[in-house]
Amino acid sequence: MKSNRNRHILANTLAGLFLGIGVSLIVTLYGWVGWSSATPDLIIVFGIVLGLGVGLLPVRTTRAPEPRRP
C-alpha cells in the first residue's frame, strides 16, 4: 500500500512539473504572456510549484474491505 501511495505521489509530482513547464512555455510562445528576462525562470518555478502542489495533494483514501471469514 505504501509503495502504491509513493507511486501516486511521484507520478503526480512529475506530471505537475511537466504540465506546468509545457503549458506555460506554449502560452509564452503563442504570445499570451510576454518574454522578459524573468520569464524562463518563472516557467521553471511554475512547473516546480505546480508539481509539488499536485504531488502533495492529499491522497483519497478509503478503508479496504475486511476479508470475509469463512
Next chain:
Amino acid sequence: MVDDAPMRFRALPGLVVLPLVVVGVLASPAHGATSQGCSGTLSSVTAQGAPLGTVTVPSSGGTSKDPFRILWGDPVTWTGQTAQPMTAGTWRLTVQHPVWLFGLGELLSGHSHGLNGSFDTGQGGQTFTNSFTPSAIEPVTLPGTYDVAFAVAGDGGVLCTGTLSVRVVDSPFRNPLFWLAFLLTVAGLVMLFVFGVTKLTRPVYVRSSEREGGR
C-alpha cells in the same frame, strides 16, 4: 467505508489560484506605445503582402494586450516625423529585458544586441519613411510578445526614442521549444491520468490498522 473527501479538496483552491497568480506576474503591464522627440507609424505585412499590423506612436496601441504584430521574415515599414529637420542618422531596435534563451545561438542570433541601420535622405526633412526586415535569415525563430525600444539619432542632435510591445506571430511549430513543451505536456497528461492522478478519481485502499497507525 471511510472516505477523506473533504481532505482531498483542501489543496484544490490553491491549484486554481496559483496559475492565476503566476500568469499575473508574467503578464506585462499594458502601457501604450511611447515616443519622445518624434511621432510616427509602423506597419507590417505578410509574405503575401496583406496588412498584418499597424501602430501609431505615441498612442494607446502597441500594448502587451494589443501588440504590434510582425513576422521575422517580412518587412516592417515605418514613417516618422520630427520637430527638427535632419538629413542623415542611425536607427536602432532593441529587445528590452532580453531572455537568456537568446544565448542559444541561432535561436535569435543578433537580436539580443538589437537591429540597427542608417539612413541618408540627401536633403533635410522632417518626415522619413524606411523599411527593414526583422530577419530573413533566421533558421529558427522564437515567437512571442516582446517589449521593444527604438532610437533614431539624426544630425543636428535630433533624438527620437520610444517603446512598444511587439508580437512575433511566426508559427511556433518551427521552434524546437514548442515541441519540447508539447512533449512535456503530453508526458504530464499521461503520467497524471495513467499513473498518478487517480488520487482524485480512484481511491487508495488502506487497511484499518494502517489508517490508525498513520494518525
